[in-house]
Amino acid sequence: MVRTRIAPSPTGYPHIGTIYQVLFDYVYAKQHNGKFIMRLEDTDQARFVPGSEDVIYKSLEWFGLNPEESPKIGGPYKPYRQSERLPIYQKYAKELIEKKHAYYCFCTKERLDEMRKEQQAKKMNPMYDKHCRNLGQKEVNKNLENKIPFVIRMAVPENQTIILNDLIVGEVKFESKTIDDQVIIKADGYPTYHLAVVVDDHLMEITHIFRGREWLPSTPKHVLLYQFFEWKIPEHGHLPLILNSDGKGKLSKRFNHASVDYYHHLGYLPEAILNYLANLVWFHEGGKEIYDLNEFIKLFDIKKIGSQGARFDLQKLDWVNGIYIRNMKQETLNEKIMDFYKDKNLPKDIVLKTIPLIQERIKKLSDYLPLCEFFFKAPEKYEVDLANKKDFFKQVHQELEKVTDWKTGLIGESLINLAKKLEIKNSQFFMDMRVVITGKKISPPLNESMEILEKEECLRRLTID
Template identity: 40%
Template sequence: MRQYRTLVRRTWICVQCRANSSVASPNVLRASSKPKSGLPSEPARTRFAPSPTGYLHLGSLRTALFNYLLAKRTGGQFLLRIEDTDQKRTIPGAEERLYEDLQWAGLQWDEGPNVGGPYGPYRQSERTALYQSHANDLIASGHAYRCFCSVERLDALNRQRNQAGLPLGYDRACFDISAEESAERAAKGEPFVVRLKADQYPMFDDLVYGKTGQNRTGKKQLELIDRVYDDPILLKSDGHPTYHLANVVDDHHMKITHVIRGTEWMASTPLHVALYNAFQWTPPQFGHVPLLVDRNGQKLSKRNADIDISIFRDRDGIIPDALVNFAALLGWSHTHKSDVFTLAELENIFNLKITKGNATVVFDKLWFLQKAHAQRCAAEGGPAFESLVERTTKVAEQKWPQEQL
């Protein structure tokens, strides 16, 4: 017993948790659950759409978890989509690591790579023709246009405006090119991008923040001669989509009903809604969850290796239920007496009571949850406990020489 005591870290326990240290059973949770607060009346189809340019970290795990829980709580489906259009920044093996980390956490997708589904393929690199087709649809409807401006011209325009103290943007030099000339130049192989004709970015109803957005026009107008427009690029000169086009097209075709993502994407949502309107499609419902910050109020960087899921799992020996429990409490509130929940219990009680302010990450709480889930695991015994002992032993052997153990 003395050998194991050296492995236990000092844990922080909040007053509420200390007063309610017993762990509620799933049956108790079912009995005490309130009506589905703020949940849709129909099954939700949600998705997690990471890029293989990095590894799963605490923030992305929480995003995946909230989408997963919303789908499971409503009897819907949780999709995994790989947004791999940025091939230059793709990290070899990152996609496989992503699958491993999600499955370790218990977040199994209903549709996606290695699983299949009716709306595949589920990698964006395999859907390029679809994006090009929809970009052409927007050109035909007058909601987008080809832009043949060179990089040099655009750089010169921005430098000129910056030196004059004017807002940056595009002057729509190619907007007045006739449809015939535009098609002819494209057919001859002249490089071009496709821009959205962004006349208005509408407000939208956010599941967390309510009515939001600035309902602003896409033009930045001073005098007529100084007029510039946002007109974001949808299709790049190499024929690949930007994030905005691919995201909207995929969510529509995969019949996504709810998009839960970080508040850093909030500024892009009016553009996405404008794209849905241009296509005459019904947008999904959006919900933006708070940023994760440290004790000093600084945003947790995904480049910080300490929040990589593999660090929690392999270096610290964190139990999957403990990390999932910890991630769920970062911005989500509940009315139960205990903060200790398994993934199965979270599936049964999750709602959309998400806070609007930043969520402070206090890792002392993670170690409190780790202890609670380890105690539950030991009490239940079986393969899960044997696995816990094996993982704990591995962590101990990595930290201390054999003679000390």
């Protein structure tokens, strides 16, 4: 059975790049009737952020990318939290030592700092010099008996070519001489990422690993660990990077739009975001740009993933999101807007009436209230100075009082007739009317808006101080 996983760390809030990776994990598993699981990599206690684990769950739920096994719901391979698996890592680290594929390192911080300084002075790549790899067993035992602090390092073989056949990148070769003797157990007894991820993926029977291209340089260490343990290596697929909007470098966490919360708070639709993320690197066989998750699962072909990094373009995401909004049933959009603005206590019946006026105009849910706030409260200021228009609005007031059936067509007919009678150009006439009713020069259709506001409220707004 195909088994994929996401293994986030609770060291911050979810990044859009994490969702990008999860999307391919989830889709590949579902396409092959497999399972998508979540494991929590919480061994970096110094960077732990309280509450971030819960935010990870909520983000996955918001996107509908729910794992079938996780620390929250359990499963046959529990525990799914790395901090609860420490004895497992210790066991396998000792196995590597017994097989001479790892060794104890007793080097002090001062010695390592001095070593790096010398390497930098000689313009060498900073790598451990294997000093403790050559210690005799008696000296190792003595150090352990004396409780000298240590880490455990993997023993990278010399002069070996390490080959990875990547599902996306193709064949990649690494030379062992460029690979450091990586620490796999830290001085506090916790594993580093490299040991924990290999052990967990094997024990949890993960068959396919999708992750960002930036992780490719660390993969030969994992390949070696699989070889040391004589375990089958899962299939790897290193996804193209998501680049900053200028195309220079990986999408940085420093930018607001790298955070999942950014999209949630601005009213983007999760299904639109997933569609956009898929489009960044995958090409629909029919040339379509708009398709839902089920269609993506059905048609996904890993061979059609591009090899180049893709620029994250917020304007293109706005376009995709706008199409999803336009294609939505009015009742559904009404529910989405009500939920987005639930703290505003907007009247549901009024919001529903406004949907036909704004559905073609908004690109995200947060666009709604700036465009429609005048439906819920009279404008407190105007984008045009109306101080010398009092007499004009008094005449409009008198004319509209005569309209007995307050409908869009009759409102418009009455206003057009008055503009003609007063010999005012329609453009100027209706601009003034739009501003006095809505406060703005640009708004939803005026006559339809006035029908929704009802006669009494419109007449009240025509009386300006």
